[in-house]
Amino acid sequence: MDAATERSEFRQSSANTKPSFVDMINILVVDDDATTLAIVSAMLKTWSYQVVSVRNPIDALATLRARKGIFDLVVTDLHMPQMNGFELQKHVHEEFKLPVIMMSADDKESVILKSLEGGVVYYIVKPVSKDDIKNVWQYAVAAKKGKSVTIEEIESAPGEAPGEVEDGSSETSSDTDEEKQDKKAETKVKRARKRHREDDNEERMVAPKKPKVVWTNSLHNQFLLAIRHIGLDKAVPKRILEFMNVPGLTRENVASHLQKYRIFLKRVAEKARLSKCLSDRVFRSSFAFGHPALVFNNVQRDQYYSQLLNPQQMGTSIASTFQPSAGNGSTLALTAAASNNLGSIQFPNYHQSSSSNGSRSFPQLIGSSQSRLFNNNQANILCQQPMLGNGNGDQLLCQANRRTAAFGVQQLMNTFGNVGMSFGLMNNNIGTNSLMHVYPQQSQPRQNGVFTFTNNPFSYNFATSGNQNSSSYTPLSSSFENMGSNVNNVNQRVPNSSHQLVSNFAVSQIMSSSGRELVGLMGSQPAGMLNNITNDIDIGGGYPNVSLTGASIGNNNGIFNSGYMAQLGASSSSMSSSAGFEISASSAYQFPPSLLKNNGDDQQQNVPVLPPPAGNINDQCGLTNMNVGGGNVENSHSGVMDNTITTDAPPTLINNNNISHEQELVGDIDDLMLSNLFMDQQNNYEPSPPPFEQQDGDQDQLPPDFASFLYQVEVPDPTADQVPNPDSYHVEDNAANDRSWNQQQEGGDQQVVNPEFGGNVFDSEDYSILFDPEHPFQDCDDDFLNAILDADM
């Protein structure tokens, strides 16, 4: 039999399952300790091995001599009186050429190494488990074949911790030309022999089998992270592998997974292309950077409307309007009570009024983002279990969230007003005279504000509380005292009984440097996950001069710590953001050198420069869910505020010395969404319940809202008699070149087509959607939409 055939046979027969011929394998067990001897022998017998046990090495050698040729394997203790395991092994090797497996309680690396170097084929640290010895037949077979079993192979032998990826270096690959010639024949021979393999066994049994790589969530997330960083188009196995830096993972492994992933992407894309369902259209459009006008048609919009307003979805009571949730990827999330929304993040916002009445001259907002793409915990990969308590009926629960904050729609929640309103791209029940801009995320200038509220009567409160007594609202400085800058402060009652605030999650408390006045709160990880929260708050001269520097948000996966920074401007009408992520290297995640930047500080290790993980920061997806203080807060502001809320958390990476590195986000939101969807499928999660009726029974239909985060939305005034008309929007470009180009094209501000994108795709960077209450419904241009759809992909 030629070598190729042998190898094939080996593959065939070296499955995890114990071959039937083990009952032909004779093992001599040597241990001076009778108990161990009995146990090990019994274990071996339960695996059907033929076992002879002796109490000392001398007897062992005598037995071997007496029954020469019978034994296939010797299993011996290391420490024995007359002769230790090393010596015995030496004798056994010289005289009988039998493989020896060493057992010892000694787990010192030096000892193990010495044993292996001395020729011991496998070292078992006592206590011996059944699994340890289950597959020792492999050593017998390997020895018979005259094959040496490498250390790597031993290490991948049974008993190894699952999930580890074996080093591919143990691969025995040395194809000769001969082998290659014979490939076809090989297959036939393999099949033919398969049947009588078991009679014809040992010869082909060789070494322990190399385990399959299991693409766990964690591994897949690294994979996704790599793809995100590299960019889907440029993500090839080698680069992905490089980035992932997982020991033992091979390029082939990655290639295989990538193939699967691509198939997934393709399938989703195809569905989007084929379906007339709007959600699919949206999906499709978002592939092409999206066109906001694609998002809804009338019917769907209405459906979406009702969906968003559905109390079941959004929660209606004060207590249940929002719950804080811990996003997985360094994210603190807020979710609606009745829908375990995914991937939210909380971020600090600052609300400053230039013209509000004087009684409310304190900052009081905390926004939160929330994904509504995936509802109902169907996508809780990498979950954290709820770990934070609740208090006083407020039911603030921390819920597991995945890192898909990236996807969702915008919502404004009137928390205190007990109304639970929300708006999406075209859904605005809150309205005021305010306009909310949601800029496209992908190329969002990071230093600019994203959400702009104009003449906004709201003030913004800590989004999760939902339990403020609207009639007794008092400054947050008292309410949120000790809100918790670390995990120990979770679930802390606010002393002021009128507020009933329970901080059920770890937040950063953002205090003024002088007055201990709470400027903001920053969501962070729940207990146990919080690594660092650092706030650097500097408030000069009181309001309106607030700056805050973010928090690190720990990640208990050890992938990295990310933080969020926001700087709040001094102007009464604007807040500028110089926010960023802070990522500090963590030992658990090893970044390839190419991704590290040395900041020049000797004390400072290189820090990775890479974007934050998918979806863990709201701004990446731009969908922000904000609790808008209604009730008392709202009233007190009476609609004359002019706020700019920056919710943009630029993916700026900041090293520990606060030297920031701007980093453009790589990849686009659709990739992220798809990635996560992919993982949902991997995990057999139910598909997200689409907000719209399914049109073709397609279970994989995507909810339509995810594209909306790309765009800027302006929201009419909900307090006006006039009901906000979600159709009354139009697309408006913001960039001069777009504008001029647009004018040349005579599309007006209805259609902004950026030639950079092939003339059929919007440049998401440079336009917004404006709601215009003055105008009647205005559907998007179907022809145009169709054109995009047709041209796309």
Place this chain on the structure above:
DNA sequence: GAACTAATAT
């Protein structure tokens, strides 16, 4: 020849 990836095998 290395790497990618579609195709195929396990």
Place this chain on the structure above:
DNA sequence: CATATTAGTT
């Protein structure tokens, strides 16, 4: 089905 391996291309 998920992953590994092969085989054809680039």
